[in-house]
Amino acid sequence: MPSGSVRGRGVSGPAGAERAAVPGRDTSVLKQDFLDILVCPKCKGKLEYDEGEQTLTCWECRLRYEIDDDIPIMLIDKAKPVPPDESP
Numbered sequence: 001m002p003s004g005s006v007r008g009r010g011v012s013g014p015a016g017a018e019r020a021a022v023p024g025r026d027t028s029v030l031k032q033d034f035l036d037i038l039v040c041p042k043c044k045g046k047l048e049y050d051e052g053e054q055t056l057t058c059w060e061c062r063l064r065y066e067i068d069d070d071i072p073i074m075l076i077d078k079a080k081p082v083p084p085d086e087s088p
């Protein structure tokens with residue numbers, strides 16, 4: 001029954017209860033968060049995500065990291081150099 005809410009009298013609800021972290025609930029949000037925290041392992045700079053190519057590019061180092069099955073391969077050894085004619 002949603003119609004019984006009283007406003008303005010300082011009703012003390014369960015504070016902070018709805019801010020509990022639920023890990024792995026929404027994969028798309030998770031993915032965005034994931035991308036936000038991903039940095040180039042070499043320069044710790046930001047990476048550019050290419051959804052079509054499934055790659056992450058660091059323009060600072062001109063290295064391109066591949067994403068294999070949703071798992072970015074964040075290894076400098078595995079990264080491929082960005083061709084010289086490409087730019088951000």
Ligand SMILES: [Zn+2]
Binds near residue numbers: 044058
């Ligand atoms: Zn870098």
